[in-house]
Amino acid sequence: MAYAACAALLLAGCASMPDSGDLQGVESTPRQDTQVRVFAMPPRDDAPPSEIVQGFLEALTSDDPRYSTARQYLTTKAAQRWQPDSSTTVLADGPGTEVVQSGDRDDGDDFAFKLTGTEVATLDAQQSYAPASGTYRQTVYLTRDKKTRQWRIDALPQGIVMGKSDFQRNFMSVNKYYFASNTTATGTGRPMAVADPVYVRERVDPMTQMVRSLLNGPTSWLEPVVRSSFPTGTALTQDVTALTLDDRNKLTVPLNNKAARIGQGKCDEMAAQLLFTLQSLSPTVDEIELRAGGRHLCTLSDDRATAVADRGAETSPDYLYFIDGGHRLVRMPNSGSGNARAETVPGALGDGSKELRSVAVARDEDTAAGVSLDGKALYVTATTVGTALGQPLLQSKGKTEADRLTTPSWDAQGDLWVADRDPTAPRLLLLEKGGGQPLTVLTPGLDGRINAVRVAADGARIALVVDKDGKQSLLIGRIERDRTGTQTTVSVQELRSATPDLEQVTAMSWAGDSRLVVVGRETGGVEQVQYVQCDGSIPETGTLPGLTEVTSIAASEDSDAPLFATSKDGLLWLPGGSGWRTLKETASVAFYPG
Structure with a gap:
């Protein structure tokens, strides 16, 4: 009888299903990502x-x-x-x-x-x-x-202690944002936002955690080169227990009286810091309202934030650049696909008059620096028709190509960085505004020879591939500038490893405000392409599709720009969610501006 009753119910359900008529769209409620929270059990009586x-x-x-x-x-x-x-x-x-x-x-x-x-x-x-x-x-x-x-x-x-798997389940990496102390963006003069990655507990009100962390100030490693627009002592009001978005994705942040008398410009910068920070946690945050002393201070929306401060992830390059089979500088429009058509870059670096080994294009894409094929000479010229190459700004005396100039790199304020690998006089050099007398950058604590240089878009951090006893490691340093009158002293401080598990790093590029893409291998392992955080941690999307014999990797701080690479197979492109695809173009080195 029970089976018969169940069958009758099933048949009744089937009979209620329509079997004719037009298909009609219906509104559906999006599935919410429900997070399972884990709570521990208290001790039981008489537990050993x-x-x-x-x-x-x-x-x-x-x-x-x-x-x-x-x-x-x-x-x-x-x-x-x-x-x-x-x-x-x-x-x-x-x-x-x-x-x-x-x-x-x-x-x-x-x-x-x-x-x-x-x-x-x-x-x-x-x-x-x-x-x-x-x-x-x-x-x-x-x-x-x-x-x-x-x-x-x-x-x-x-403190607390836990295993790696529990840490990955409990904690998440999020960027909080401050402004570079001595750097403004080329052309706009706006402050440059600098990412300061920290880890917060993922299911314990991370939004409020991040706001409190931002107000407490930058981490000790980054503090010497950044500033916060929040007045000293600024904090959430004492009655705040949790911060939540309203139905328009706006977050209202009540601050104590330390922030009650700030001006409009400073308030906009404070709101921009909060907006950038919370969008790193949740992209749905569209607007920030600040309140203090019981009154409204300012409101900043997502579309206005770019007028307050510049951020690497918000700047999309116009072109992908590479050096073709004729050792000329070539570019393709950054269309988000690998199907764009390549063209030679206007000017002396693209006309073939000087064979090139490596090139760096400035972030405004109006100027480029090229290293000659033998690695001896560095040239800087505009990327416009009719420009002459001129005399080299720098020459290396290294006896072999491997002992000469590295690929150069441009920072946010238009300064040019390059390393000379001459064993008799290895040094990291800076050419202010891409010219003038090269300035030797101090590198206290550097143990080894620099093989590659890449400056972050914010101009406050630099990535170096350093060779010591045959091991090539990726190190991240803090760029400090000291200007006394007409004298400028630049140094790279507190170098720290971003790839402690890799023995050989062969290529790298910044791929976000605090993330890099790296080609390397572990001891006894195979070559792999992976993302790493600048603090040395591995993000959840760490490993990328495999690739062998990579000579360069091209990534942008703008996460919407696709990855490109060069290997023995030529120029390759990585569309989202699939493997590497070989393009028809011949290339030895690929790169985005910077």
């Missing part, structure tokens, strides 16, 4: 020491905003002393536990466990990521309460 430790470690990976469940595994004093936000240690696997014999007391009310693992990264109190290596060994001490007879953790290391 091992279970207390495991329960505590599991609670660290939950979505509990203030780690209140994790604190239940601690004694009252330990819970008061523990500062989970002071640091995060990421291990290759989850932390292992080893029992440590405790002989502190004769009554058997003390216990200890050693937490072990292999470190891969750390976050500091500013949520700034840094690759790490070595062995992790920390001790957790437990005691049994004399009244309740329950085991609790009495002493533990500050």
Whole structure:
């Protein structure tokens, strides 16, 4: 009877389905991305020491905003002393536990466990990521309460610890934005926005986390070369617990009285910092309203933000450039496809009068710098018809091509960077506005010889491929400029690795405000193309389709510009969601402006 009843219901459902008539479109509700939040279990009564430790470690990976469940595994004093936000240690696997014999007391009310693992990264109190290596060994001490007879953790290391997979599930990389202290965009004079990547907990109100982080100021590594338009001491009002978008995708941000008396221009810059930051987290943010002292300060929409500050990701190049089989400078319109037709670039670098090894086109695309085929000479000329090549601005004395000039690179304010690899006098050089007497850039802490140079669009950071003992590593440095009267001193400070796992980096290019695309291989591995963050972390979309014997990679800070590469097969193009495609054009090097 039950089967018969079910069959009758099914038939009744089928009978209600229309089997004739026209098809009509209906409105549907878009599926919402529901995020499953994970909450830990509190300690159960009479749990043994091992279970207390495991329960505590599991609670660290939950979505509990203030780690209140994790604190239940601690004694009252330990819970008061523990500062989970002071640091995060990421291990290759989850932390292992080893029992440590405790002989502190004769009554058997003390216990200890050693937490072990292999470190891969750390976050500091500013949520700034840094690759790490070595062995992790920390001790957790437990005691049994004399009244309740329950085991609790009495002493533990500050911060939190978790495995790599839990870290990737719990944390996300987001850029917060400040302005370059000593750099303005060529042509517009507007401040340049600089990305400062940090990691926030993905399911613990990341929008409010990012606003608070932005107001607290830049990370220590970036702070010397950026500024914030927010007055010192600016914070959210005390009654703010969470910030949410309204139905028009506008975010209203109430600030304390430190920001109550700012002018319109400064307010627009503050709103631009917030807009760029929150769009890195959620592209749906369209407008920012700032309030302070109970009144409206300013409103900035997405379409007005580009008039307040320049940002690399918002600047789309007009052309992709490459050097063809005749060693001439050639370009294709940046149409978003590989089907555009190539043409020689107007001027002396495209007419074939000087064979070229490498070229860099300025970000305004009106000027280009070319290195001769033998790598000895650097020329700078306009990309217009009838321009002469002139005399070289720089010449290397290196004995071989590998010991001469690298591919040059232009920064946001029109200065030209290039490295001379002459073993007798290796140096990084800067030609202000693409001319004049070359300035030697100081590189304290540099250990090795520079093989490649690429300046970020913001002009505050530089990527260097450095060769030491046959190993080629990608390092990111901070560009500091000191002007005293007519004297200018430029240095690259605090170089840090962006590819700690790669042994050989053969090509690289900036591919976003804080991201690069890199060609390299691990020890004993095969060559791979992947994205990396400038802080050394790997984004979720890290690995790209495989490619072998790559000689150059072309990416733009504008994420809508497609990737190009050159290899033994010629010029290749990577359409979204598919493999590399070989184009008909012959090319030895491909690149976007910059």
